[in-house]
Amino acid sequence: MAVIECVPNISEGRRQEVIDRLADSLRAVPGMRVLDVQSDATHNRSVLTLAGDAAAMTAGIPTLFEGAIAAIDLTSHTGAHPRMGAVDVTPFIPIDGVTMAECVALAKAVAQDVASRFNLPVFLYEDASSNPERKNLEDIRRGEFEGLAAKMAKPGWAPDFGPATPHPTAGASVIGARMPLIAYNINLATNRLDVARKIATAIRMSSGGLRYVKAMGIPLEDRGIVQVSMNLTNYEKTPLFRVFELVKREAERYGVSVLESEIVGLVPAAALRQSVEWYLRLEGFSADQVLENKLRSRSAE
């Protein structure tokens, strides 16, 4: 069965009863799993991690919007985190048995649905965006709820769906689709921070490196070594093995060895398979050949 991850960020991190009620309304949706709820009172924001198929998302996400719009009033909302909507941002992430194109279609369908049901302006972002100026969340959200009416009046800032002016209490929402992030670090057998920084500069997109790599060089003071600390934002197009091999090659230039690497948090199984296939020069290998996948896929029998 297809698995889509969805990580709505809502502008409520203080009233636990509101957060619980919204999470419970999602738990009641068939096929929807609430994997995690993290609330931050300082940010006054909660991050929900959901998993399910397209049907669960189509049914569940509008329910979340309904509850959040009824409970959250941005005219009196304060918090450290930038926000412009009651449900501030909602990314759909393809995990298993689902394509990015399907997640983009899902994002657009949900956006259209909540815009018309709740008279709410919705902006599409990341892979669902059709406008390069409105691809990054930060660009869309700049000015926040307080600056939203003025921003939406400017050329180029009509929403993708819904009315041309903000919802009076719920602002506007950002909905889209993106790949899962991989937090990936490579430790170097040296204490030379300049080397880690030069390598980070060489490999990250912003300074001319690989398209889907964000990187910085940092010291690991307690171990007396340095680290190239990275976010890989699309492992299909910029795979783990290529990042590792390029860092290793750049380090050689300075006479430095790669000590080890680490994946922080979660990684899709496909990202691991991709690297095995490259190193072992595997031809004609498919995910169906992974024993566990086969055992699971036959579970209906």
Added chain:
Amino acid sequence: MAVIECVPNISEGRRQEVIDRLADSLRAVPGMRVLDVQSDATHNRSVLTLAGDAAAMTAGIPTLFEGAIAAIDLTSHTGAHPRMGAVDVTPFIPIDGVTMAECVALAKAVAQDVASRFNLPVFLYEDASSNPERKNLEDIRRGEFEGLAAKMAKPGWAPDFGPATPHPTAGASVIGARMPLIAYNINLATNRLDVARKIATAIRMSSGGLRYVKAMGIPLEDRGIVQVSMNLTNYEKTPLFRVFELVKREAERYGVSVLESEIVGLVPAAALRQSVEWYLRLEGFSADQVLENKLRSRSAE
């Protein structure tokens, strides 16, 4: 949840109603999944592929023995495949969330149970064997049903459980635990069969190579290249990456390149993770970090 694979081989490949009844009796066991049933009339033998946890196996396998012993009479059984029991051989294979030690314990418990319930001699084999002379199935089964009474009368051939003489119609059974096999081939960018054969000789256990590798060199006539064709019988102890790197190194000696490799059939996810960890020098990585595993493990929430 733990997943154990079990692949009982039964001495019936012709009477479809008997095979169906035995498979159905397994399907009725809670937690037991019947993934595959392959029958061969010439061999007069069926291979069942089952998956489940230890409780499902403990409940289900004796049910299979009960039905097979009632239905199968080896005194009138003919077929091309060697056999000595109604349920001829029953391996338990650790797949996910279960150790080999647990599969060995399960094999012994099931062996003791069916031996006492059905007055059946049972021999333990592979990782469950406590006797190096009785580790390989072929050694235990040599002489087959027809030679069983004479064989069991010899020193060293008392069964691990059950009576010292064969069951009159069901013979004796072999039960044990083993690792999943990986069929792994490496293609060389040459048509020199002697090179493939020299490499196979170098890397396989039987001629001094790696402990859990069986290998031979064969020509791929239609492609004009040669292949080192292998079975890896314990990927935990003799991992994919080590086999690949050793073959690559041996090939270099002859000025030959590795063209590609292939996995035929199924491979445990752990075997792939192991190779990614080695090549990327990953430290502190665990299966829990694979996104799909996390999504599945939280399904109860």
